[in-house]
Amino acid sequence: MWTPAILSLLAATAFAQYGSNSTLGPDADGKYEIKADGIRGLFIPYGASISNLFIKGKDGVERDIVLGFDNATAYEGEVHPHLGGVPGRYANRIKNSSFVIDGVKYNVLPNENNNNDTLHGGPNGWDYRNFTIVSHTTDSITFSIVDPDGEQGFPGEVISYVTYTMTPNTWKIKIVAMATTKKTPIMLTSHTYWNLDGFANPETPLALNHTFHLPYSGQRVGVDGILIPDGTILPNEKYSVNDFWSAPKKIGTNFTAPELEGNCGTNCTGYDNCYLVNRAQNGPYDWRNTGPVASLSSDWSGIKVDIYSDQEAFQMYSCGGQKGDLPIKSTQGVQGRPAFVQQYGCVVMEVQDWIDAINQPEWQREKKHIFGPNSPTYTLEADYVFSTSK
Ligand SMILES: *[C@@H]1O[C@H](CO)[C@@H](O)[C@H](O)[C@H]1NC(C)=O
Ligand SMILES: *[C@@H]1O[C@H](CO)[C@@H](O)[C@H](O)[C@H]1NC(C)=O
Ligand SMILES: *[C@@H]1O[C@H](CO)[C@@H](O)[C@H](O)[C@H]1NC(C)=O
Ligand SMILES: *[C@@H]1O[C@H](CO)[C@@H](O)[C@H](O)[C@H]1NC(C)=O
Ligand SMILES: *[C@@H]1O[C@H](CO)[C@@H](O)[C@H](O)[C@H]1NC(C)=O
Numbered sequence: 201m202w203t204p205a206i207l208s209l210l211a212a213t214a215f216a217q218y219g220s221n222s223t224l225g226p227d228a229d230g231k232y233e234i235k236a237d238g239i240r241g242l243f244i245p246y247g248a249s250i251s252n253l254f255i256k257g258k259d260g261v262e263r264d265i266v267l268g269f270d271n272a273t274a275y276e277g278e279v280h281p282h283l284g285g286v287p288g289r290y291a292n293r294i295k296n297s298s299f300v301i302d303g304v305k306y307n308v309l310p311n312e313n314n315n316n317d318t319l320h321g322g323p324n325g326w327d328y329r330n331f332t333i334v335s336h337t338t339d340s341i342t343f344s345i346v347d348p349d350g351e352q353g354f355p356g357e358v359i360s361y362v363t364y365t366m367t368p369n370t371w372k373i374k375i376v377a378m379a380t381t382k383k384t385p386i387m388l389t390s391h392t393y394w395n396l397d398g399f400a401n402p403e404t405p406l407a408l409n410h411t412f413h414l415p416y417s418g419q420r421v422g423v424d425g426i427l428i429p430d431g432t433i434l435p436n437e438k439y440s441v442n443d444f445w446s447a448p449k450k451i452g453t454n455f456t457a458p459e460l461e462g463n464c465g466t467n468c469t470g471y472d473n474c475y476l477v478n479r480a481q482n483g484p485y486d487w488r489n490t491g492p493v494a495s496l497s498s499d500w501s502g503i504k505v506d507i508y509s510d511q512e513a514f515q516m517y518s519c520g521g522q523k524g525d526l527p528i529k530s531t532q533g534v535q536g537r538p539a540f541v542q543q544y545g546c547v548v549m550e551v552q553d554w555i556d557a558i559n560q561p562e563w564q565r566e567k568k569h570i571f572g573p574n575s576p577t578y579t580l581e582a583d584y585v586f587s588t589s590k
């Protein structure tokens with residue numbers, strides 16, 4: 201479907217566009233800006249990551265509501281919490297770092313839990329690499345990556361384009377990926393950490409007071425103690441700690457409930473769960489106008505984000521692993537408080553498919569996880585729509 205000729209035409213078109221505006225280079229911190237009315241974002245080639253997102257709060261002050269580092273260089277230090285990038289070629293965890301395609305077993309490089317599994321594509325996953333900028337205009341930027349055959353143990357070459365576009369009050373993401381030579385697993389996402397107060401709420405540096413809603417998510421993927429799916433699909437019963445569907449609820453509402461202990465893995469209290477998005481029950485749907493799959497808001501800043509997506513699962517992590525050593529940016533925080541992310545200081549939200557479906561064949565999601573030269577292109581789309589209460 202994607203012949204080399206089409207691909208080089210794509211790239212040439214993109215480069216021509218970039219060339220026509222050479223003033224749109226990186227700023228002094230190595231970041232690239234795109235903007236529209238009410239929204240401004242900064243991006244870096246490392247991981248095709250978002251590093252800053254500015255939205256005005258109800259007090260009229262612009263808040264930087266995503267986690268990141270102050271400059272592009274800092275992303276390549278020892279600490280790598282996957283801040284705002286595109287993990288690939290297979291996001292989340294791969295059980296036992298292996299999978300089978302057409303009867304052939306493949307082993308990929310492990311990098312988590314004493315090498316029991318592979319997280320976010322391995323020790324040199326996509327968000328450890330520099331993408332190439334193929335297009336940059338005032339309101340849009342496109343990154344690309346060529347992931348070679350055999351890299352991290354994955355079969356076949358994958359070529360991917362990640363496009364971020366700003367329209368009024370909206371951040372749009374479109375990701376395509378082509379498996380050009382062999383059948384291989386592909387699952388991607390945007391791994392962005394949020395604090396809708398920009399850490400500037402004088403009452404709390406935490407995100408536990410953010411209100412979260414998952415209107416389509418009455419079920420979630422069952423996992424073991426290291427968050428590897430065990431094949432089960434669990435009910436998020438009404439009023440249980442994982443019920444974010446029957447009504448919006450603050451992230452911290454159920455933090456004293458015993459059921460929340462271990463909910464994000466052994467010895468972890470909070471959330472790091474893959475919720476299913478069940479929309480087909482209402483008949484054929486167009487993801488752009490069936491309402492958001494998730495919403496997050498903060499009363500203090502007044503900022504709300506509604507997330508629309510074509511993906512059929514949604515991961516939410518309540519940052520239980522933060523321990524006060526990850527710095528916030530100079531654009532964030534309040535004077536007199538430690539400029540570091542505290543435990544539960546953020547919320548990670550990921551639009552994606554059912555995690556590790558390559559190792560759960562009975563889920564019958566192969567067409568959404570295994571791609572080859574003769575299959576349709578992998579695509580992911582999401583719109584993050586912002587509004588501010590009065
Ligand atoms: C980038 O940020 C890091 C961490 O804040 C800082 O140590 C470093 O000096 C900065 N580098 C540049 C080139 O500004
Ligand atoms: C995990 O993978 C290794 C290496 O391929 C294999 O020897 C072992 O049997 C696998 N374990 C399980 C539980 O599947
Ligand atoms: C991982 O694998 C090692 C050795 O195979 C084992 O001892 C350990 O219990 C496993 N689990 C975790 C969570 O590290
Ligand atoms: C990414 O690009 C920067 C800037 O050119 C460079 O310093 C860095 O070494 C590159 N990192 C990788 C992993 O290629
Ligand atoms: C290039 O920049 C100019 C001035 O900022 C702008 O008017 C024009 O639309 C840009 N061109 C492209 C292709 O983005």
Ligand SMILES: *[C@@H]1O[C@H](CO)[C@@H](O)[C@H](O)[C@H]1NC(C)=O
Pocket residue numbers: 403404409499
């Ligand atoms: C949490 O939000 C409520 C309003 O919904 C507010 O009264 C309370 O002060 C907030 N708590 C913190 C710690 O910000």
Ligand SMILES: *[C@@H]1O[C@H](CO)[C@@H](O)[C@H](O)[C@H]1NC(C)=O
Pocket residue numbers: 439440441449453454457459
């Ligand atoms: C979780 O919080 C909701 C809202 O306050 C409450 O109705 C529900 O009983 C709580 N669930 C548990 C298990 O504590």
Ligand SMILES: *[C@@H]1O[C@H](CO)[C@@H](O)[C@H](O)[C@H]1NC(C)=O
Pocket residue numbers: 466467
């Ligand atoms: C969980 O916590 C208990 C008590 O602190 C400890 O003994 C145990 O080793 C911990 N388990 C893991 C997997 O971290």
